Amino acid sequence: MAREVTLQRKLTFTALAWLVAFLLFFPILWTILTSFKTEAEAIASPPTIIPTWTLENYFEVQARSDYFRHFFNSVWISVGSTLIALLIGIPSAWAMAFTPTKRTKDVLMWMLSTKMMPAVGVLVPMYLIFRDTGLLDTVWGLVIILTLINLPIVIWMLYTYFREIPVDILEAARMDGAILWKELIFVLVPMAVPGIASTLLLNIILAWNEAFWTINLTASKAAPLTAFISSFSSPQGLFWAKLSAASTLAIAPILVLGWLSQRQLVRGLTFGAVK
Amino acid sequence: MGSIALEHVNKAFGGHQVISDVSLEIEDGAFVVFVGPSGCGKSTLLRLIAGLEDTTSGAILLDGVDVTDQGPAHRGLAMVFQSYALYPHMTVRQNIAFPLKMANIEKPVADKKVDAAARVLNLTDYLDRKPRQLSGGQRQRVAIGRAIVREPKAFLFDEPLSNLDAALRVNMRIEITELHQQLKTTMVYVTHDQVESMTMADKIVVLNAGQVEQFGSPMDLYKTPANKFVAGFIGSPKMNFLAGAAADKYSATTIGIRPEHMRISRESGDWPGRVGVAEHLGSDTFLHVHVDGAELQTVRTEGDKDFAPGDQVWLSPDPSRIYRFDRGGLALR
């Protein structure tokens, strides 16, 4: 009897898990399916489920705007901003984790609080600053702003990882003659590799997906994939199939990266709570 | 060379005074032990010498040079931590070679030194392992190896043996003492274990509440403790103290008698009492005696004396070995 109950429960939970996963994935699946339909199929009601598997949308999207240019802009922006944020974040988190003061917690909270501010509130001043400094529609401009946006998360994540490293080991390095940068490069960073890798991956993904600033501060030259998608929902009306093709192209790289680094990511997102 | 001098060193952590006006001269080549109860500031004092903590005031001199404002990387001292603090991502070889790498010593030269250190410490077969694949005693050896390869001015040890089991602790104690005899380099060794301090030290610094109670050779401290604190801390089992009428007779506030200088008899003596617990160590027996109107007194006798719990006995001191203390706890001579 008891065994039957557990089996039943197991089946129920498995089915439930699959259902939830399916619901979450459905929009992405639908987008991918739609990208292979003709425009007529895409707006048909009742909807056609199985597409005709045409690649026409992809050719048209590529013909209308250069996918690879946007792709490389996205790469530069997300990788560049993440690397710079790590470069600043590692020494900052090191200082806060290993030589905390009374105010360390407050500084950390303040950093986090910048994430709570609605971005629209500073859009106009940021736009004006970017315009006057010539950063508008430049990859560098976006690297700077995404570095600033990601920095609080980078520092928080690194801080939680560093806190798990015994300070004795860093002190041993100092006694062994390691000056500051050698202590960081030869001891702290190698010991924190899993944490740093999670931070790197998560922030690349966050930067890749960031749509508010990347769309508002670019026109064409520096436009990344987020701006590329939004350009397909414009004047000529909505072309669902083409929009889907563009979206699929935009999310594909990060989906693959996320898939390959699942384990690292889960560890990173649980902030070292699961080992 | 490695003489260390502390001049009026003070250290406070946010208003909490941990080290108060400590002045010390440690000669080149000495084995000096800092001993004292837990929390008295031993580690802090060692870390001040290391440069891992900044002094609040006062000066620290190495070989006569003021290093108070120098960071730990520049002082040329080596430290062995209680936790061993090995680099977990490096092999044993890389761990031991790390200080040499930091000093930009060429690889062939460094390899030779690492091999030599590994031979001395019986680590040759483990050079390619990671620290987590080693036992506690082996990790301790790696930590020592890492300290000796670079020929530091002095070694600093912070309770290096307290994570080892008792048997290993005795072995390592001897190994460290032998290492000192071989290298003749200054060693400063922190422990809360007075047996370790007595057996290893040339000179002992007894610390209490951030102050130096006494600085001297183990036998000095044993024979002529400066005060009641040192008298009670040095020697095992602990010195017995008696106050009141017993002390008045010797015109002192308190008198102290070491367990080995207390005589016990069934017939007669100065103080009557009753045997409580008897600890038989084989060679010796420690008898804990309840004396009327005084604290529990410990008597050390030969192993074959048989007193049983509950026996009525008399205690009396060896009159030439009585320590006398005044009201402030200072020794009267």
Ligand SMILES: Nc1ncnc2c1ncn2[C@@H]1O[C@H](COP(=O)(O)OP(=O)(O)O)[C@@H](O)[C@H]1O
């Ligand atoms: N970094 C620190 N911040 C605040 N107080 C400290 C710090 N390090 C040590 N202390 C305090 O200083 C005192 C002495 O500590 P310590 O030197 O570690 O003692 P010991 O090694 O003799 O056990 C303790 O009361 C401890 O709480």
Ligand SMILES: [Mg+2]
């Ligand atoms: Mg200590």
